[in-house]
Amino acid sequence: MTDPIRELDELCYLTAQSMTSMVTSEHFKVIKELGEGSYGKVMLAVHRKRGTPMALKFFPRRSTTLQxxxxxxxxxxxxxxxPSLTRALGIFFSTSSHYIFAQQAGLYGDLYDVITSEVGVTEEQTQSVMSQLSGAVSHLHSLGFVHRDIKPENVFLCAPNCRWVKLGDFGLVRPIGTQVRAVWYDSPFCVPEVEQAKHRNKKNGEEQEKENIWMAVEPSLDSWALGILMYCVLTSSFPWDESTSDDSGFCQFRNWFNNVKQKEEREMRWNEQRYCEKTDQKIQIIEENIAIEEEVTVIVPSQFETLSTLALTLLRKLLHPLPKHRAAPNEILSYLGGAWLLKTEKEQKRREQQAQQEARNILGGGRVEEDTERERKRER
Known part of the structure; x- marks a missing residue:
């Protein structure tokens, strides 16, 4: 058990001794509901004495343990x-029906609201959001925790235009390496390695769950979720319905992923073979590798056609079908600044070609002026 995990257990023990009972309306003016989920609900409130806005998170006592x-x-x-993780404010109490704590409020809604709005999220805003979330998730991982519930509804906006976002809702956070029951749910955010948990046995016409399947909590779960989130923000849609072999969209992605991987491996072997030939080393050439001389075109799935080469490379790393090979969240930072949408990539290439042509024109014009000056000197 790492120090942060041991410290968290100790804090839970100590705060259990100081839980107080209060009447919410005596200390807070509740404004409106901000969100609701299986855990309970979150309400926007103002502290009556201080006037400070905050979010109150309500947990029903009948379905929530104190721990x-x-x-x-x-x-x-x-x-x-x-700075991109939602933080509690040091206020926690209970009522006859709920456990409640106060946290920072996202006064501008959540990322889901922006994605589904008519305005949407720009490419520049997307990179800003992913940069902030990369740092937030990497911070959790460095402490030995995995979030396990990254999705647009849990990314709160603390400033307009997505300039400042915060990842929240830590109810599913678990220490790295914890054994949990594999649960499949119908969403692209559900990782493909839990597909086996989807299948059920049927007995007497009723669906019955198979024997529990257990899996270790790993940072790769968050990497997958960040990849799906990145796609959602860029395209305002999901890449597929569910990450299983029953889904045609996911199968197209997996086939494309494998084809690109095979092409890269063949190119690597071919380059190694050519290098060995240049150094006069004898190697045995496998006949199938000779085909690399011919250009192999790998068709990008239709749902990814709007994304740039840079974005596709990043998504292939975050959405690797094998969890142990998925990129860490901080690798997102290496892909910032370049084009993530195909139209932006094409525009950048057009500008580069235009700039190169202008440079050639300037250089060409300079030579003409030099030649003219030489002719003038000769005439003199």
Whole structure:
């Protein structure tokens, strides 16, 4: 057990001793509901004495253990110190029906609202969002935790135009290496390695779950979610319905992924063979590798046609079908600044070609002026 995990357990024990009971309306003016989920609901409120806006997260006592509540509260309060992680404010209490704690409020809604709006998210804003989330998730991983619930609804906006976002909702956070039951759900955010949990046995006409399948919590779960989120923000849609072999969209992606990988491996072997030939080393050439001399075209799936080469390369790393080969979230930073949309990539190439042509024209004009000056000197 790492130090942060041990410290979190200790904080939960200590705060359990100081839980107080309060009447919410006596201390807070509740404005409106910000969100609702299986955990409970989040309400925008203002502290009556201080006038400070905040979000109050309500957990029903009938369906939430005190340990679960305190774990999320202390995790948010003591470990979510990154500027793009939602942090608790040090206020926690209980009522007859709920456990409640206060946290920073995203006053501009969440990322889902922006994605589904008519305005959408620009390419520049997308890169900004992914940069911030990369840092936030990397921070959690460095402490030994995995978020496990990254999605647009859990990315809150703290400034207009996505200039400042915060990842929230830490109810599913678990320490790296924790054994959890593999749960399949109908969403692209569900990783392909839990597809086996989808299948059920049928007995007497009723669906019955198979024996529990267990898996270790790894950072690759968050990498996959960041890849799906990146696609959602860029295109305002999902790349497929579910990450299983039953889904045609996912199968197209997986086939394309494998074809690109095979092409790259053949090119690498071919380049190594050519290098060995140049150094007069004798090697045995496998007949199938000679085909690399002919250009092999790998067709990009239709749902990815609007994305640039740079974005496709990043997505292939984040959405690697094998979890142990997925890129870490901080690798996103290496892909910032370049074009993520095909139309932007084409425009950049057009500008580069135009600039090169202008440079050639200038150089050509300079030579003409030099030749003219030489002729004038000769005449003199």
């Amino acid at each position: 679960t509540f305190l774990r999320e509260y202390n995790l948010s309060l003591s470990f979510c110190t990154h």
